[in-house]
Amino acid sequence: MSDTHAQTVAFVRETEIPPAPPPGRETGVYKWMRENLFSSIPNSVLTIVALALIYSLLSGTLPWLLNGVWNTSSLQECREVLDGQVGACFSVLTERWNQLLYGFKYPIDPAYESPFMQYWRPNLALLLLLIALAPVLFFDLPRKLLAFTAVYPFIAFWLIWGGSILVPIVALLGFVAAGVVFQKYGKGSFAVGFFGGILAAIVVWNVGGFLIPEGASENAMLAAVPSRDLGGFMLNMMLGVTCVSLSVPLGIALALGRQSTMPLIKWICVVFIEFVRGVPLITLLFVASVMLSYFFPPDATVDLFLRVVIMITLFSSAYIAEVIRGGLAALPNGQYEAADSLGLDYPQAMRLIILPQALKISIPGIVNVAVGLFKDTTLVSVISMFDLVGMIRGPILASTEWNGVYWELLGFAAFLFFVVCYGISQYSQWLERRLATDHR
Amino acid sequence: MSTLTDPPKEQFQLSMLVNDTRYRSLTFQAIAALVLALAIWYLGNNLIQNLRAAGLNISYNFLGDPSGYDINQRLVEYDSQSSHARAALVGVLNTLLVSVLACITATIFGVIAGVLRLSNNWLVSKLMAVYVEIFRNIPVLIWIIIIFTIMTAVMPGPREFRGDNATSSMVLDLFAFTNRGVYIPMPWFETGLFASATMNWLLVIATLVGSFFVMRKVENNATKTQEETGIRPNTKWIALGVWLVPLVLLLFLMGLSWEVPALKGFNFSGGIKIGGPLIALWFALSIYTGAFIAENVRAGIQAINKGQTEAAAALGLRPGRIMNLVVLPQALRVIIPPLISNFLNITKNSSLAIAVGYADITATLGGITLNQTGRAIECVLLLMLFYLTASLTISMVMNVYNASVKLKER
Numbered sequence A: 001m002s003d004t005h006a007q008t009v010a011f012v013r014e015t016e017i018p019p020a021p022p023p024g025r026e027t028g029v030y031k032w033m034r035e036n037l038f039s040s041i042p043n044s045v046l047t048i049v050a051l052a053l054i055y056s057l058l059s060g061t062l063p064w065l066l067n068g069v070w071n072t073s074s075l076q077e078c079r080e081v082l083d084g085q086v087g088a089c090f091s092v093l094t095e096r097w098n099q100l101l102y103g104f105k106y107p108i109d110p111a112y113e114s115p116f117m118q119y120w121r122p123n124l125a126l127l128l129l130l131i132a133l134a135p136v137l138f139f140d141l142p143r144k145l146l147a148f149t150a151v152y153p154f155i156a157f158w159l160i161w162g163g164s165i166l167v168p169i170v171a172l173l174g175f176v177a178a179g180v181v182f183q184k185y186g187k188g189s190f191a192v193g194f195f196g197g198i199l200a201a202i203v204v205w206n207v208g209g210f211l212i213p214e215g216a217s218e219n220a221m222l223a224a225v226p227s228r229d230l231g232g233f234m235l236n237m238m239l240g241v242t243c244v245s246l247s248v249p250l251g252i253a254l255a256l257g258r259q260s261t262m263p264l265i266k267w268i269c270v271v272f273i274e275f276v277r278g279v280p281l282i283t284l285l286f287v288a289s290v291m292l293s294y295f296f297p298p299d300a301t302v303d304l305f306l307r308v309v310i311m312i313t314l315f316s317s318a319y320i321a322e323v324i325r326g327g328l329a330a331l332p333n334g335q336y337e338a339a340d341s342l343g344l345d346y347p348q349a350m351r352l353i354i355l356p357q358a359l360k361i362s363i364p365g366i367v368n369v370a371v372g373l374f375k376d377t378t379l380v381s382v383i384s385m386f387d388l389v390g391m392i393r394g395p396i397l398a399s400t401e402w403n404g405v406y407w408e409l410l411g412f413a414a415f416l417f418f419v420v421c422y423g424i425s426q427y428s429q430w431l432e433r434r435l436a437t438d439h440r
Numbered sequence B: 001m002s003t004l005t006d007p008p009k010e011q012f013q014l015s016m017l018v019n020d021t022r023y024r025s026l027t028f029q030a031i032a033a034l035v036l037a038l039a040i041w042y043l044g045n046n047l048i049q050n051l052r053a054a055g056l057n058i059s060y061n062f063l064g065d066p067s068g069y070d071i072n073q074r075l076v077e078y079d080s081q082s083s084h085a086r087a088a089l090v091g092v093l094n095t096l097l098v099s100v101l102a103c104i105t106a107t108i109f110g111v112i113a114g115v116l117r118l119s120n121n122w123l124v125s126k127l128m129a130v131y132v133e134i135f136r137n138i139p140v141l142i143w144i145i146i147i148f149t150i151m152t153a154v155m156p157g158p159r160e161f162r163g164d165n166a167t168s169s170m171v172l173d174l175f176a177f178t179n180r181g182v183y184i185p186m187p188w189f190e191t192g193l194f195a196s197a198t199m200n201w202l203l204v205i206a207t208l209v210g211s212f213f214v215m216r217k218v219e220n221n222a223t224k225t226q227e228e229t230g231i232r233p234n235t236k237w238i239a240l241g242v243w244l245v246p247l248v249l250l251l252f253l254m255g256l257s258w259e260v261p262a263l264k265g266f267n268f269s270g271g272i273k274i275g276g277p278l279i280a281l282w283f284a285l286s287i288y289t290g291a292f293i294a295e296n297v298r299a300g301i302q303a304i305n306k307g308q309t310e311a312a313a314a315l316g317l318r319p320g321r322i323m324n325l326v327v328l329p330q331a332l333r334v335i336i337p338p339l340i341s342n343f344l345n346i347t348k349n350s351s352l353a354i355a356v357g358y359a360d361i362t363a364t365l366g367g368i369t370l371n372q373t374g375r376a377i378e379c380v381l382l383l384m385l386f387y388l389t390a391s392l393t394i395s396m397v398m399n400v401y402n403a404s405v406k407l408k409e410r
Helices: A001-007 A028-034 A041-066 A077-080 A092-103 A120-136 A143-161 A166-185 A190-211 A232-259 A265-279 A281-295 A304-330 A335-339 A346-383 A387-397 A406-436 B019-053 B082-116 B122-134 B140-154 B198-228 B236-253 B276-302 B304-312 B319-355 B363-374 B374-405
Strands: B176-178 B182-186 B186-189 B256-259 B263-265 B267-269 B272-274
Touching: A041 B122, A077 A092, A092 A387, A092 A406, A120 A232, A143 A166, A166 A190, A190 A346, A232 A265, A232 A304, A232 A346, A232 A387, A265 A304, A265 B019, A265 B122, A265 B256, A265 B374, A281 A304, A281 A346, A281 B019, A281 B319, A281 B363, A281 B374, A335 A346, A346 A387, A346 A406, A346 B140, A346 B319, A387 A406, A387 B140, A406 B122, A406 B140, B082 B122, B082 B276, B082 B319, B082 B363, B082 B374, B122 B276, B140 B186, B140 B276, B140 B319, B182 B276, B186 B198, B198 B236, B276 B319, B304 B319, B319 B363, B319 B374, B363 B374
Parallel strands: none
Antiparallel strands: B176 B182, B182 B272, B186 B256, B263 B267
């Protein structure tokens, strides 16, 4: 039966029909545009408005950017070259780049021909900074590199400020002595090791201070540079790096203090943190510039750079303390109890159990504070320090050659800050993904 | 039978101050108190010695002396014969003015940018991402200077509005954008009910407040009806009437008219003048902080579980109502705490006014007054006290609000 039936069917398809191509309006660019740009009437309106906005922005800036003049020596010359056309006078950057980056008083090394090499000291310091930061930022690198990170501050100090090499060496020796004492006695009791270390460092610094000869800085290998000669973007970088690295340990101490069960210590930390977070940085900078010198001994002269570093460090340590407190609060109570049940005392529990986890949680927050702090270093221009913004508003715009070049200079400053801050925030996001060890 | 005896009383020994955890915290606190007292004594001693050497003393009497400088942008009467305290008051009001204005506009910018960043429209969401990244990663001081430069160097001078072949003209014949500031029309009353303009404006505000309370009553009644019958009476037209009728009547009665700025001689006169520094500060703080708020708004909306939206859609709510009734009330809880800290940041960042010459408290008390009198310690302390009070007040008010919208759990 089935055979005869089979013969009545004239055609049986043995292969599958190849899928027909989708209709033209469902593929490619057309579909993408319809879904993403013109899915509804309000969306289409938005798209058209956005396009108009982008067009007006680009048509305003592109001719100006592309028609830029790069090699004149004053605004007047630049205007003559442009001859009434729209164009930027980027020659202010090619002529004054050194002032923008290093300040207008930083000494150059006449031994070199190329202007870049004349500033080899800050340049080398920056290069070494990248090397020193690498093991801190990327955990995969060999841990031995951290040794270089530990020595870096002293090398950088010597490179940038110059003077006698004995000063950073004595400073380094003090820290080494403190480290040795802590290693020896810290095992038994944290407090003994800690305070013993501080004592050892003070002894070494005082002895070393006597050993450094009086005029050692005058005829040193690297010419000594007073702090007031630092400036430009270098000053922003130095303030940012110094203050962030100093304020992290201080912030940890404040956060632990705020968590403490001892009422006195807790309240000292709470009052400090809330006070600093309640006032703007600019008032603290005023304190640094006009008020802080009243609190030092009458014969001490603490230079402005150091006073600013102190105030900015105190400022950012309060913010970092709040971030770390968040990290500490996020740890489950079981971690504290587990540490206690293992018989660890407070310093051990913190060092081995609590802080490694709490800091890991707070790293993105700390990076955010660091970015904000780096941006805030521009405020020092208000107390007449010549950082990047201070250089632009002060010596460069006031000079007869470049009076009136606003956009090129401000754009350059904005560009530099954008590159650094965007870079750091991208790193922070990468780190956050790296550190997300849960929910794999 | 054995009797229970007290355990032998432990003798207190000095070593227990270090080794016994019960007493050790006392030792630490005693040491901390000692160190603190020593530090305060050391700093105070230095201060006294330095002040004596410089022949100074701490005194706030200078606040009563005539200040001797002028302030352009002011909300209260002030001239160069007024006292330093009066100058500080002008500064305080200016700080509050720019902070309030910037908080409002920053919230508007931030909410728009945050919502648009989640839009289905690829171009718009990318554009908003670019806005957020660019404005967040460049210091606010640079933005203030850039906008101030636009206001002073790019805007036309008043004389370019003059003559038959003027190169600039007023927008809609009402607003004048010049390099000396922006001039906008000023409303005033021809036949006010009171002699002073302030009282007339207070009357207008009182009317609006009255309308608000009447409207709340109407809404409450509507809710009650809805709960009883399930049908909400339409209150749209009542709302229109309650808000508009008394206001229009009052304004008509008092003869509202507008004083339009006009070119007189070398400058504009009439209308309200908003100075370039105020606009620079206001606008820069708004777009800068707006970028941060946009990120908070985006995070808040994304934090709402998708199931909430789907459940609301399953109940038959339209997209607009899903947003208003389900997503936003929950997202607000996530958005408000960071919003508070952004408002605090605006208030604190408004101290950057000193960079563009806007006379806020930092520029008057911490700038000119400090330089003229040399009373650094007193001025800086007063300045800090003001900002501390402002910050604590804002965070207190916002915390109360935050508590009122908090998730009510059993």
